[in-house]
Amino acid sequence: MNIHAIEEVKDTVADSRPVLAVRLGRGRTGGTTVLDFLVQRARRRGTMIKVADGDRRNATLSDLYPVGKAGGALRPEGTEIGDVAEWVTEVVSQMADEQVSMVLDMGAGDEVLEAHAKQMNLAEFCEASGIALLAIYTLGPRPADLHHALGIYEKGYVRSERTLFVANESLVENGKGAGGAFDFIMEDPRYRAIEDDIRSIRMPKLACMEAMRDEKLSLYEAVEGERGASGRPMSLGHQFIIKTWINRMEQRLAPVEGWLP
Structure with a gap:
């Protein structure tokens, strides 16, 4: 898929299932902005949606949605890999029980995802629980961001037919145009191998x-x-x-x- 274009997607008809939107990828690539926007637009439309911040290193989503306040974020009590992995199981189980949508920030969480995958196949759990799983990978204009995202995708920790790569134009250096900043994505053979199975957009600079x-x-x-x-x-x-x-x-x-x- 051409990342500069908006391509029609024919299989995205809305359904009544709650959505679990999991943000993956390196920290400081715009994941908080993406999830914040999804939460705001959902709540503005009257949709109940939970916020879960599982980023062990950069819990910025919790800054926007303070823990303990109405509509605030859920956070694991500890930062150890095993503790956060168990917390993921708890929050998605609660979501499934309540049948409400949720955003889950797992930025820089590949170690947690690996530990969690040994306990539960998240995609299979969502399918069995009537949840639509959306995997969102955020990346900046650095090949390392793409390689990190592709590494998680290829391991299949959060494999979903609904997978979105979001390239963040805000991270393009001042003085450089955003036009060709992400051309390296389309040139990467690993990306080209999966481009028919995912969708990609660019998030404009604010x-x-x-x-x-x-x-x-x-x-x-x-x-x-x-x-x-x-x-x-x-x-x-x-x-x-x-x-x-x-x-x-x-x-x-x-x-x-x-x-x-």
Whole structure:
């Protein structure tokens, strides 16, 4: 698949099953942004969705959804591999019991995934429990990010017919165009071997992300002019930039709309 294009996907008709969206790949590649967007859009549409942060090294999702607060993230009590692997079993079991959607951040979690795979085949569990499994791999413009993602994919820890690779344009160095920053993906023979089995999109850069985070505002709160931590709303320019980003994300995710929670 050409990562620059949006390709029609014919098998993404929405169904009534809850979605388990698992984010995989190296840390600091935009995984938190992707999952945060999925949570916000789902809740805005009235869909119940849980947040689970299993990233042992960079638990930024928990910063956005503080543990213990209404709608806050679930977090493992310990950081040992075995403890987190057991926690994954617990949270997906709870999700299956309640039949609600959930995002699960497993960034930098390949060791946890390996340990968990010895206990449970996640794809088979989801199938047996009436859950639609969505595997999301995030990567920046570095071959090492792709190789890490492909390594997890090839091991099959979270093998799913619904697999999405998200290339993060925000990580392209200043002064360099995003146009050809990810060409190396299409040139990689390991990627070409699986491109017919997955879908790929590019996540646009959100220039005022840091300013929005500093104001403790969600995407939609910022767009709607709500007041942030400073007591002021985002500027009209920033509101326009964020609204444009949301619209672009919706356009780029449209071909896999039926996969999303």
